[in-house]
Amino acid sequence: MPSKRMRWLLPSLLIVPLYGWGFDYAMPSISPESESGYEEKPGWSADSFAVAAANPLATDAGYQILKAGGNAVDAVIAVQMVLGLVEPQSSGLGGGAFLLYYDGDDVRAYDGRETAPAAVDGGLFMQDGEPLAFMDAVASGRSVGVPGTLRLMEKVHAAHGSLPWEDLFVPAMTLAEEGFAVSERLHLSLANDDALRNNERARDFYYDAEGEPIAVGETLKNPALAAILKRIAEEGSAAFYQGDVAQDIVDQVVQHPARPGAMTLDDLESYDAIIRDPICTPWQQWDVCGFPPPSSGHITIMQILGMLDQQPLLEAPLDDGVTSSGWLHQFLEASRLAFADRNYYIADPDFVEAPGGDWSTMLAPDYLAKRSALIGQESMGDNAEHGRPGDIETSWAAQPTQPEYGTSHISIVDAEGRSVAMTTTIEQAFGSRIMSDGGTDLPGGFLLNNELTDFAFEPEQNGEPVANRVEPGKRPRSSMSPTLIFDHDSGELVGSLGSPGGAAIIHYTARTLMALRDWGMNAQTALNLPHAVTLGDDVWVEKGRFPDATIDALRERGHDISERELTSGLQAIMRLEDGTLFGGADPRREGVVMGD
Known part of the structure; x- marks a missing residue:
């Protein structure tokens, strides 16, 4: 049976058989939310299937x-x-x-x-x-x-x-x-x-x-x-x-x-839409599957997480319900290094060859260990440079930072265990x-x-x-990061997640994966955490969500900090140990999860 919250979303259904086809749609009487800012959400339980999207x-x-x-x-x-x-x-x-x-x-x-x-x-x-x-x-x-x-x-x-x-x-x-x-x-x-x-x-x-x-x-x-x-x-x-x-x-x-x-x-x-091979990356007890280029999302996310896994903790990741300044420093520095690689190498693979001929070179543990060793006690600011993951040196130029925006994300797990993660956009x-x-x-x-x-x-x-320059028929580089998670040993589906947010999708998704795997958080609690983002220079922290002491500590490490609204739209559905599902929807948008 649907949870109490799910049942609340389904009042006064009106069957509207307008088209004479096989599916009779029951038009729900769902009122829009009163705000589009930050609204706490409880998370949703389901026994067999669930849908998470950005609008009820x-x-x-x-x-x-x-x-x-x-x-x-x-x-x-x-x-x-x-x-x-x-x-x-x-x-x-x-x-x-x-x-x-x-x-x-x-x-x-x-x-x-x-x-x-x-x-x-x-x-x-x-x-x-x-x-x-x-x-x-x-x-x-x-x-x-x-x-x-x-x-x-x-x-x-x-x-x-x-x-x-x-x-x-x-x-x-x-x-x-x-x-x-x-x-x-x-x-x-x-x-x-x-x-x-x-x-x-x-x-x-x-x-x-x-x-x-x-x-x-x-x-x-x-x-x-x-x-x-x-x-x-x-x-x-x-x-x-x-x-x-x-x-x-x-x-x-x-x-x-x-x-x-x-x-x-x-x-x-x-x-024509293209069927590509996903990139599935072992990450301790999970295999994380994501989208290959022209998306930069999965490679950059797993570079960040791979570097963090090789970092000694400066302090506990969580401090009174938010990420600590020590963890944030390492996360932001790993992001700088990963974005330097992203801006240099990644573009439409039909036009640009992967370094060393294989995108997996950018995720090789030895390579990430070398990159992780560049993270120090102080911020490198905008001085992060791309690495050399392949044996063959390329002649690309780094792309300067440009704004990226938009999108929406959908995650679904059906009663047969099939799953979709789709990030969709008009930019x-x-x-x-x-x-x-x-x-x-x-x-x-x-x-x-x-x-x-x-x-x-x-x-x-x-x-x-520049690898990501305009060319006829080419697909522009993206940060969209639809993600499916599997148990490394059994191969069973663990979860589906993703987010809108332009280049910040990468940070939102990486931090959520860390919270789900290592910090004992459920899907909703992980999505509620405040955001911090850098594309390689300034750091943006979510307005009003971090203690002054955390921001001051980051500034002492050399980070140039500004506060702004960081409106993600994360959706996540995770399978629990008892086989049931638990879904979360971003409190910064209108989304909900529904299921039985």
């Missing part, structure tokens, strides 16, 4: 699919389609995703990362010899990569799905037609974004005549998205990558009034701020990504090419 309506869609006999793959498709409607600032049809799937025997990695159009070159974000200002690049047609989420969904469903494809779209179509209550998080995201108002379609849909965003609790319908989803449900991904929808995407990109892009119908029609909040109605001429639609700004703006540094 999306979680409920996956829950109902599992209750109807669907599996983890079926559920993740339903969850993603609802997220694109109710959380459009983070993901949707116009973006991309990385998905790890465990079928009970093997783990597969499905790469739905966006690609650069065929007509771009390394100067995409350069003007008069200088890189564009970041937001000028973001809110433009130049930033839009060829979307990959839908092709990924179709490919993984064809291989592993159970319920009919069209049934999985019923929750999102129903909510788009009947409407959903706008959450505080969506309202505040709209209120705080000026660039979105510059897009006529988005302005007319999300704002009133005075420019005020749609109010919290107001019912929002999306007729254009409902019509697009119905076509996709009936015709498959071809309804998106060809025809009217594809034409409108291209039109919106190439007709951008300030900085048009170069996308074509051929770019869309030729897009920045509201992506490129370009809205497509799919040629429907109806209100609403979906937002296009700005994923190409994850490439290096400057293709060269000091005459040497």
Whole structure:
């Protein structure tokens, strides 16, 4: 039976058989949370299956699919389609995703990362010899990569799905037609974004005549998205990558009034999701499986954790419920070293060779021992340099730090023990701020990504090419880190987790793994811990969450500290020793866990 908290999420169900297909969706009467700041959550127990996602309506869609006999793959498709409607600032049809799937025997990695159009070159974000200002690049047609989420969904469903494809779209179509209550998080995201108002379609849909965003609790319908989803449900991904929808995407990109892009119908029609080999790394009693390049997430996470495992503890990791200054110092220094390697080596593997010909060289224990030995009592600041994990010296240049944003994460474990971890994105909040109605001429639609700004703006540094430079057909480097955990001895599934947060995804996930393995924390308690992040220079600590003494101690070690909001969106489901499940959802966002 669902826990008390789970049952609270399922009042007043209304069966809405709008489409005459096999799945009858029960539209839940779930009120949005009152805040989008930090709200304590209890964690959720389940006996056999669980779904964790960043919005209650999306979680409920996956829950109902599992209750109807669907599996983890079926559920993740339903969850993603609802997220694109109710959380459009983070993901949707116009973006991309990385998905790890465990079928009970093997783990597969499905790469739905966006690609650069065929007509771009390394100067995409350069003007008069200088890189564009970041937001000028973001809110433009130049930033839009060829979307990959839908092709990924179709490919993984064809291989592993159970319920009919069209049934999985019923929750999102129903909510788009009947409407959903706008959450505080969506309202505040709209209120705080000026660039979105510059897009006529988005302005007319999300704002009133005075420019005020749609109010919290107001019912929002999306007729254009409902019509697009119905076509996709009936015709498959071809309804998106060809025809009217594809034409409108291209039109919106190439007709951008300030900085048009170069996308074509051929770019869309030729897009394919790639099945890659995951990287599964032994980590004491666990094997941690993550996504290979073009994601930098797993390699960088396991470099950080591998270096920490070889560090003598300066002090106990926890101090009165938060991470101690001594542990944080070592964590931040390991992060500096790992990010130096990340910025030098990692990019789309179809364009860049791994050091030594194998990405595992970056995780070799001997190599990490040498890197760990560089961590001292004082911060190295911005002086961390890349190492040399392979026998062959490369000629890449290090990529300067650039902003990374956005995304949402979904974790699912079904009753048969199959599991999905999928991180999904349109990059920045509201992506490129370009809205497509799919040629429907109806209100609403979906937002296009700005994923190409994850490439290096400057293709060269000091005459040497940057590995993650823009090239035609290339997939930009990502930090998304969907993660599946297995017992090293038995091979049994232990958990599924991940987070949004741009480059900080790496820190959020690494710290959570440490808390789950070593600090005796359950999924919810681990997600509640305060964050500390460095991309190689300044350190950001979560505002109001660390004692002054901890911050002062870090400064004494030479860290340049500033406080800021660090809005992760961690989701985690862990299998307990008795075989039951326990899930956590990030207190910084609207997510919940549901299951039986």
